[in-house]
Amino acid sequence: MKERVFQILSQIMGTPVQNIREDSSPDTIAEWDSLKHMRLVLALEEEFSVRFSDETIVGMLNVSDILKALSDSQPQLKSFAQP
Amino acid sequence: MKRITYAEIEEKLRSEAIAALPPIRCAVLRNIVVEPIEPWLRYMAYEIGFNATCVFGEYDNVFQEAVSTGQILTPDTDCVLVFLRLETLSWDLARNFSGLTGELISSEKARIENLISNVLSGIRRQTSAMILWHSFELPIYPAPEQTPVIESLNQILRQALAGAENAYYIDLNLALARIGAEAFYDLRYWHIGKAPYSREALREISVEILKHVRALKGKQRKCLVLDCDNTLWGGIVGEDGLAAIKLGKTYPGSAYYEFQQEILSLYNRGIMIALCSKNNEADVWEVFERHPDMLLRKEHIAAAQINWDNKITNLKQLAADLNIGLDSLVFADDSEFETGQVRQYLPEVDVIELPPGRAVEYREILARYPGFFNLTVTEEDKTRGAMYKAEANRKELQATSLNLEDYYKSLEMVLEIKIADSFSIPRIAQLTQKTNQFNLTTRRYSDAEIRRFAETDTSDVLYAVLKDRFGDSGIVGVCILKYEANQAIIDSFLLSCRVLGRGVEEAFLTHCLKRAKRRCTAAIGEYRRTAKNEQVKDFYSRRGFQTIDSTNEGDFYSANLEGRLPEPPRFFKSIESQVDL
Numbered sequence: 001m002k003e004r005v006f007q008i009l010s011q012i013m014g015t016p017v018q019n020i021r022e023d024s025s026p027d028t029i030a031e032w033d034s035l036k037h038m039r040l041v042l043a044l045e046e047e048f049s050v051r052f053s054d055e056t057i058v059g060m061l062n063v064s065d066i067l068k069a070l071s072d073s074q075p076q077l078k079s080f081a082q083p
Numbered sequence: 084m085k086r087i088t089y090a091e092i093e094e095k096l097r098s099e100a101i102a103a104l105p106p107i108r109c110a111v112l113r114n115i116v117v118e119p120i121e122p123w124l125r126y127m128a129y130e131i132g133f134n135a136t137c138v139f140g141e142y143d144n145v146f147q148e149a150v151s152t153g154q155i156l157t158p159d160t161d162c163v164l165v166f167l168r169l170e171t172l173s174w175d176l177a178r179n180f181s182g183l184t185g186e187l188i189s190s191e192k193a194r195i196e197n198l199i200s201n202v203l204s205g206i207r208r209q210t211s212a213m214i215l216w217h218s219f220e221l222p223i224y225p226a227p228e229q230t231p232v233i234e235s236l237n238q239i240l241r242q243a244l245a246g247a248e249n250a251y252y253i254d255l256n257l258a259l260a261r262i263g264a265e266a267f268y269d270l271r272y273w274h275i276g277k278a279p280y281s282r283e284a285l286r287e288i289s290v291e292i293l294k295h296v297r298a299l300k301g302k303q304r305k306c307l308v309l310d311c312d313n314t315l316w317g318g319i320v321g322e323d324g325l326a327a328i329k330l331g332k333t334y335p336g337s338a339y340y341e342f343q344q345e346i347l348s349l350y351n352r353g354i355m356i357a358l359c360s361k362n363n364e365a366d367v368w369e370v371f372e373r374h375p376d377m378l379l380r381k382e383h384i385a386a387a388q389i390n391w392d393n394k395i396t397n398l399k400q401l402a403a404d405l406n407i408g409l410d411s412l413v414f415a416d417d418s419e420f421e422t423g424q425v426r427q428y429l430p431e432v433d434v435i436e437l438p439p440g441r442a443v444e445y446r447e448i449l450a451r452y453p454g455f456f457n458l459t460v461t462e463e464d465k466t467r468g469a470m471y472k473a474e475a476n477r478k479e480l481q482a483t484s485l486n487l488e489d490y491y492k493s494l495e496m497v498l499e500i501k502i503a504d505s506f507s508i509p510r511i512a513q514l515t516q517k518t519n520q521f522n523l524t525t526r527r528y529s530d531a532e533i534r535r536f537a538e539t540d541t542s543d544v545l546y547a548v549l550k551d552r553f554g555d556s557g558i559v560g561v562c563i564l565k566y567e568a569n570q571a572i573i574d575s576f577l578l579s580c581r582v583l584g585r586g587v588e589e590a591f592l593t594h595c596l597k598r599a600k601r602r603c604t605a606a607i608g609e610y611r612r613t614a615k616n617e618q619v620k621d622f623y624s625r626r627g628f629q630t631i632d633s634t635n636e637g638d639f640y641s642a643n644l645e646g647r648l649p650e651p652p653r654f655f656k657s658i659e660s661q662v663d664l
Binding site: 012 | 089090091271
């Protein structure tokens with residue numbers, strides 16, 4: 001999952017995947033503004049077939065928050081098994 | 084086919100050579116956050132060969148940006164997208180409706196009407212670009228009496244846009260109905276970031292926007308090519324027989340009946356219909372002629388390839404027969420094998436897949452296809468299907484004729500030459516604007532300019548109408564004569580490409596010269612070179628004109644009108660001049 005998240009972050013932000021770490025955040029990735037954050041959320045929801053709550057969205061302040069939000073959503077995910 | 088994801092779109096937009104494509108510069112005036120529409124717009128534009136770019140105005144700064152210059156709109160702007168959402172524009176009308184008095188409702192309506200008109204005229208002062216203005220959404224759970232008020236606002240908007248040139252109403256309520264409110268709105272982002280529309284909604288809205296852009300750029304498709312068995316009817320006519328195929332007003336034939344009605348509607352909007360199917364040809368035509376519930380008739384079919392060859396070859400043949408490019412074709416078939424093959428080998432052709440076993444959805448699938456959309460439907464469009472059909476018949480005749488002269492004679496062409504009147508002026512102006520190949524001077528004129536030439540005594544506007552045994556081609560030639568002393572200057576001489584190579588130009592020119600002879604002793608012809616009119620370079624010298632000058636402006640020729648004028652070709656059935664000579 002982590003790899004896919006890094007991949008999507010890289011695609012949305014337009015920054016090489018090597019630049020992305022678990023502690024990457026809007027403070028360390030210049031392209032990561034609020035509009036990019038929105039696109040990122042939409043892309044992650046599509047990729048992992050999940051739906052974050054509004055509180056979760058505004059609470060995603062860095063990559064590890066995203067990973068945590070995704071794993072918290074995993075239980076509902078069983079039926080959408082990813083390859 | 085797998086649907087492309089949002090992340091893949093972003094990546095594709097970065098990697099592909101999009102920058103080299105012709106641009107479509109969009110300026111977005113809005114009072115909501117709609118930035119996530121940009122990837123969809125760019126991607127869909129890329130699919131039809133354009134590099135779309137978006138400039139977003141400041142949030143809720145629509146009025147200022149519309150009325151003051153140099154902010155968002157520039158003379159280069161191709162398309163202005165307006166998103167004025169009622170929630171931001173009038174919280175009261177959108178959300179506090181039950182708390183309003185009738186007086187307040189009226190004053191809010193008046194304020195919005197005023198704003199629409201000011202924004203629209205402000206945009207128009209800055210750019211002639213296409214304006215696409217998104218409607219107000221009808222409330223999903225309206226307050227009592229609220230819906231008609233919002234509907235009347237939309238009506239006001241429609242009328243304002245109809246009164247402004249090149250401005251169109253994008254109905255968000257259609258997008259909303261198509262995907263449903265739950266999928267349309269993203270309430271989280273409405274609250275977090277004033278971005279009301281979901282990714283799916285923005286996709287649906289982009290489809291509507293791109294329909295208009297495609298039509299504006301002349302990239303619409305012209306011809307729908309259909310398979311027959313399990314497409315136009317259920318079952319296989321060659322095996323099941325005429326009586327057993329599924330087609331009719333009741334289930335299960337009703338799915339195909341409705342599909343045919345949708346095809347017929349496209350025909351009536353000027354889309355050509357062609358057949359490409361693996362059948363015995365006689366079996367197919369028997370269905371067309373004898374099945375009582377066939378809505379499509381043989382006369383609707385512009386061209387057909389019914390044989391056992393592969394569909395790649397047949398589609399190429401259809402394009403050649405109809406004299407259109409492969410990029411004008413849309414191919415619809417229920418066979419994954421056929422659609423897959425066409426996608427692979429003829430990527431220029433658009434493909435509509437009709438999933439087997441889901442015939443009940445065929446009508447919707449065809450109606451959803453965006454490539455046939457036209458901004459307006461002219462009278463000319465409505466008869467285009469018949470004209471192309473006539474052209475295909477002419478080709479068939481030509482193939483069986485002994486020689487060209489024999490072919491011309493058998494066409495039984497009737498040429499009429501007339502003086503412009505108020506009925507013919509719009510089409511004459513349109514021809515001067517659209518004709519590129521057979522056009523000696525390529526001067527573009529508006530209706531008003533043509534009218535002036537027609538009304539003043541020092542000029543004449545003549546036109547030619549051609550009919551033959553296959554149909555009426557309408558107005559196909561235009562000549563503008565300007566009289567200066569004893570000279571008649573041929574300001575414009577052009578012919579529609581539909582009738583090239585049938586001797587019309589010779590007959591028409593002869594009659595124009597006869598008209599000029601009434602008051603002049605010489606005619607001056609002019610050839611102004613463009614990138615597209617090479618074929619008429621020697622037109623005047625071949626007609627016996629003498630070269631008198633050759634400048635950067637063009638080549639000038641002169642003909643003495645006092646001697647014998649060249650005879651028109653003999654192969655016309657008749658040439659009827661309604662011009663005083």
